[in-house]
Amino acid sequence: MFPVKGLARLPALSLLLLLLLARQLHAEQAVLRFDWDQEILNLGLHDDNSTEQANDGCIKACHLLQRLLPVTTDSARTTAYAKEEYWSSRQAEVTPQCFVQPTTAEEVASIVSLVSKTKCRFAVKSGGHGAFAGASSIEAGLTIDLQLLNELSLEDAEQPTVTRVGPGNRWIDVYDYLTPRNLSVLGGRVAEVGVGGFTLGGGISFFSPKYGWALDGVRNYELVTPDARILQVNRDSYPDLYWALRGGGKNFGIVTRFDLETFPQGPMWGGVTYSDVQHTEEVIDAFEKFAFNAPQDLDAHAYIFLDFTDDIDRLRAGSVLAYARAVEYPEALGNFTKIPTVRSTLRSTDVADLAREISALNPTNMRWSYSTATFVVSKEMLRACVDIFIEEAETIKHREGVVPVLVLQLITKDVISRFSRNGGNCLGIEDGEGPLLLLNFPVKWTRAEDDAAVLGAAKRIRDRTTQRARKLGLYHRYLYQNYADGEQEVFASYGEENLKKLRDISRKYDPAQVFQKLQPGYFKL
Ligand SMILES: Cc1cc2nc3c(=O)[nH]c(=O)nc-3n(C[C@H](O)[C@H](O)[C@H](O)COP(=O)(O)OP(=O)(O)OC[C@H]3O[C@@H](n4cnc5c(N)ncnc54)[C@H](O)[C@@H]3O)c2cc1C
Incomplete structure (x- = not known):
């Protein structure tokens, strides 16, 4: 009996050995590939490539990368790829020389090493929800698309306090994994938004009143540095880099895994309400009261909006309400729920369901712009935002x-008090400065010839509201990276001292400034 069993097991054992050997070989191959110098020399690309065309480095990088990974260089496929992968068609119009989809941190490190050696300009893409051209796309360069880095696991299934999340995930993937387990993390309120950009820029979640922004809930980052090392960055290992990654965006390397604090989370209540425009003052009133009373109930989350009906003729005032427990019409949101509505989706729900609902309000294949400004909360400022929005919307809405x-x-105030957790973040907002009002002006449109008019209106809205706030003594310098337009100075808004510190940290971990020079899109230091 015994020998037969042993014999029967032999093929399985051999297979296992072969697999282990193959994996070992693969690891060695990856290490060998990592040394690109000889291959670059063979292709005739030297360090001094000043006489070469701007994207020669990328043509060569794309060519060399094919030896390590599947790389798409075919122009019809790269164009089709761009169209499918981005939320805003302003990004989708940008066609890279090639795109690559690494599956491990080691592969990302090899790619980073190669772009640095070939001086190939690159962009890094997670969920592709940056609104403007070049945010996570690059014309004639290399797009490093992280979608296959999609790990999703609990660090300790018995006592789940940390979820390991690859940047290839969208928030809906994370919620579909955690919600049935009665767990959650500080993630996006819109299903399809990517984990990467959201978490590196800030990250406002339904659960922020209780736990802070997403950047405050990251225990550890697995980071590929600009010099192609793979680091585990946390408060103890690299406190300076950990601080910088909490708001510093794409400037310090490529994050290949976020280890996110995880908390118990069951059924919720919430949805979207729409009221006739004559109720705007009541909506403002409810919001202003909520701003000052919110500390009393950390399960309650609310924001308000003004939008137009589909035929664009009627203005509506609305709110997005969420309550983190299964309580219908909670008292903390009572000032909102008593306002008469023309439509309401308030219901018992969960985070995945809510995120799907809000996703449907933000369709893809449109040109999109986001724009932001920050003020101290006051009714006067809220009214000013509404009035200026209505005037400026009037100039573009009939296109x-x-x-x-x-x-x-x-x-x-509660959110701000959590910014100082774990050594703080780099946003430059101090305790005592809240509650703050965050303005976001999203516009969608279809025709490229309307770009100038739409972006002009967006600029006027932020300039005029800022001017008014300065006059009222309600201006705040902070610009939220995740809502900022490409021409806004995000890192200057973190304050002089923080900007200097961020630049020092960047020079320490990226002495050649590869991520500043070769990665032109989005917000640089
Ligand atoms: C419909 C919609 C809903 C939104 N809802 C919310 C919300 O509820 N709360 C909120 O706070 N914000 C929200 N945002 C803003 C959103 O957080 C930002 O647009 C964010 O940048 C999107 O991340 P992404 O990974 O999808 O974008 P991408 O365009 O892929 O990335 C944005 C930037 O981050 C960089 N980046 C991404 N991943 C990595 C990585 N792993 N390593 C290094 N750099 C990386 C990219 O290079 C790029 O510069 C929303 C945006 C949209 C369009």
Whole structure:
């Protein structure tokens, strides 16, 4: 009996050995590939490539990468790829020389090493929800698309306090994994938004009143540095880099895994309400009261908006309400729920369901712009935002397909108090400065010829509201990276001292400034 069993097991054992050997070989191959110098020399690309065409480095990088990974260089496929992978068609119009989809941190490190050696300009993409061209796309360069880095696991299934999340995940993937386990993390309120950009820029969640922004809930980052090392970055290992990653965006390397604090979370209540425009004052009133009373109930989350009906003729005032427990019409949101509505989706729900609902309000294949400003909360300032929005929306709303929206959110005192957790973040917002009012002006439109008009209106809205706030003594310098337009100075808004510190940390971990020079899109230091 015994020998037969042993014999029967032999093929399985051999297979296992072969697999182990293959994996070992693969690991060695990856290490060998990591040394690109000889291969670059063979291709005739030297360090001094000043006489070469701007994207020669990328043509060579794309060519060399094919030896390590599947790389798509075919122009029809790269164009089709761009169209499918981005939320805003302004990004989708940008066609890379090639795109690559690494599956491990080691592969990302090899790619980073190669772009640095070939001087190939690159962009990094997670969920592709940056609104403007070049945010996570690059014309004639290399797009490093992280979608296959999609790990999703609990660090300790018995006592789940940390979820390991690859940047290839969208928030809906994370919620579909955690919600049935009665767990959650500080993730996006819209299903399809990517984990990467959201978490590196800030991250406002339904659960922020209780736990802070997403960047405050990251225990550890697995980071590929600009010099192609793979680091585990946490408060103890690299406190400076850990601080910088909490708000510093794409400037310090490529995050290949976020280890996110995980908390118990069951059924919720919430949805979206729409009221006739004559109720705007009541909506403002409820929001202003909520801003100052929110500390009393950390399960309650609310923001308000003004938008237009589909035929663009009627303005509506609305709110997005969420309550983190299964309590219908909670008292903390009572000032909102008593306002008469023309439509309401308030219901018993869960985070995945809510995120899907809000996703449907943000369709893809449109041109999109986001724009932001921050003020101290006051009724006067709220009214000013509404009045200026209505005036400026009037200048663009009758162009075909243009739909302007005003979204007003809060950075509550509680949220700010959590910014100092785990050594703090780099946003430059101090305790005692809240509650703050975060203006976001999303616009969608269809025709490229309307770009100038739409972006002009967006700029006027932020300039005029800022001017008014300065006059009223209600201006705050902070610009939220995740809502900022490409021409806004995000890192200057973190304050001089923080900007200097961020630049020092960047020079320490990226002495050649590869991520500043070769990664032109989005917000640089
Ligand atoms: C419909 C919609 C809903 C939104 N809802 C919310 C919300 O509820 N709360 C909120 O706070 N914000 C929200 N946002 C803003 C959102 O957080 C930002 O647009 C964010 O940048 C999107 O992340 P992404 O990974 O999808 O974008 P991408 O365009 O892929 O990335 C944005 C930037 O981050 C960089 N990046 C991404 N991943 C990595 C990585 N792993 N390592 C290094 N750099 C990386 C990219 O290079 C790029 O520069 C929303 C945006 C949209 C369009």
